[in-house]
Amino acid sequence: MSDIKKVVLAYSGGLDTSVILKWLQDTYHCEVVTFTADIGQGEEVEPARKKAIALGIKPENIFIEDLREEFVRDYVYPMFRANAIYEGEYLLGTSIARPLISKRQIEIANAVGGDAVSHGATGKGNDQVRFELGYYALKPDVKVIAPWREWDLLSREKLLAYAEKHGIDISKKKNGGSPYSMDANLLHISYEGTVLENPAAEPEEDMWLWTVSPENAPDQAEYIELSYEKGDITAINGVAMTPAQVLTELNRLGGKHGIGRLDIVENRYVGMKSRGCYETPGGTIMLKAHRAIESITLDREVAHLKDELMPKYAKLIYTGYWWSPERQMLQGLIDASQATVNGWVRLKLYKGNVIVVGRESKTDSLFDPNIATFDEDGGAYNHADAAGFIRLNALRMRIAANAKLKRG
Structure with a gap:
């Protein structure tokens, strides 16, 4: 791929992608365009601009975009219409963010005349598959550079040494930062590595960042009411909200009550088992509530068919096939089922639990008390x-x- 002239890099400004940026310049002698997406990871994204400029990137080649509303509206909400969970537990928080990043990278590549795209996913994980399947589905002739499959910088020590050698500024996090490999967006935050690589070891309490422990959650339960239109939440406690606002508020409520912690060993697409811990407070509430409103608005066989199709749908998202024709076909079926999923659900949040205490649909309920x-x-x-x-x-x-x- 020596003929590459311009590459669009998914750039966070952290150690890995900052090293990748410099490595691309030195290895391919090409122009680099950086793309940084704000999908609700809770960290400042603007510092990425300063770091990119320091590495010689032209201001017009730096893209920093707020994609939070698009992320929830066009990716999270459609996924939750399907009640999708992978292997019975995982709410697909990392998986569902990759199609959006891939799409925007390709759009930027088309706009700036880029002939290649690059990412910072390792050769052991699922994300390399998710990113690249998205790239090829949206731009079949695009060239993909995956540094982790090409270079010999296969440890944090080597990355730090490379950064020091080339004068790359790597800001140290407060208190030394987290020892875990973490990924966050508006739907979840994940933790992998270090002590978690022993599946018998309990996670340390100070690892969790979004949720209090159920033991320390309030002793008083909190009631909330979610309003639904065509399977999507449109209001909380009668207050209309955008999709991103809904998820932000549910994350706050769920975190306050110790909801949404998960510790699993999952089967990665590349073939290995991996232990990961997740916090998905808002998503955990959404899943429980959505099934509750569907329980009175969906025909029995439609509901059962959705449950039969869900594992396939979830696996397609987990393994990176969001842009595949089969996922899009399933989405059409799922979305059609949601036409009557209207009404409200009342929930009680208490010490890690989401308890359904009421549901109603004035126009579309199939529950007949007379029968x-x-x-x-x-x-x-x-x-x-x-x-x-x-x-x-x-x-x-x-x-x-x-x-x-x-x-x-």
């Missing part, structure tokens, strides 16, 4: 009909039992 009641229903349901229903469903088992009796 469901244990009291006299005025003839809405004929109990005698159940006899034939049961005998017909038992027919195959009766036939099998008779055959077994004949065999002795």
Whole structure:
């Protein structure tokens, strides 16, 4: 790829991508364009501009963008319409951010005449797959530079030595920073590495940044009410909010009550098992509430079909196939199911728990109290009909039992 003239780098301004920026300049002798996305990671993104300029990047080649609303509206909300969780637990916080970053990188590459894109994902992880599948789906002829698969800077010590040699300023975090490998956005924060590489070791309490421990959460429960339109939350306690505002507030509420901590060993797409800890306070509330509003607004078979399709949908997101035709096909089916998912859900938040205490849909509820009641229903349901229903469903088992009796 010696003919590369301009590369768009997904740039955070941290150690890895700052080293990558300099390495790209020295190895490929090309012009570098940096792209820094604010997707709610909770850290200042503007310092990335200063660092990029210090490394010789022209101001017009530095892109820093606030993508929080687009992230929640076009990626998080569609995913939660599917109630998607990977391997029964993981709410896909890192996975769902990668398609947006990939898309914007390609858009910038097209705008500035870039012929290549680059990222800082390692050769062991899922993110290299997620980024690159997105690149190729959106720009089939794009060239991809993945430094971690090319260079020999395969340890933090080597990266720091390279940075020092080339005068790259790496700001030290307060109190020495976190020992964990972390990734954050508006949906979650993740922790990997160091002591967590022993799956038998309990995470230290001071690792968690977003949530209080359930033991230290308030002794008084807090009630909240979420309003839904077509499967998406539009208001909290009657106050209309944008998607990003909704998730920000639910993160605050969930963190306050110790909600959303997760410690799992997951199966990475590249083949290894990896232990990770996650905080997803707002997402945990969203999942519980969404299933509650669907319980009264979705037909039984539609709800069951969604549950059958969900693991496939979740796996597609986890493994980086957001832009695939099969994910888009499933999304169309899921979105169609949400036309009647309107109403409100009332929740009680208490010491790590999200408890559904009420739900209502004035226009689309399929719950009929006249039929469901244990009291006299005025003839809405004929109990005698159940006899034939049961005998017909038992027919195959009766036939099998008779055959077994004949065999002795």
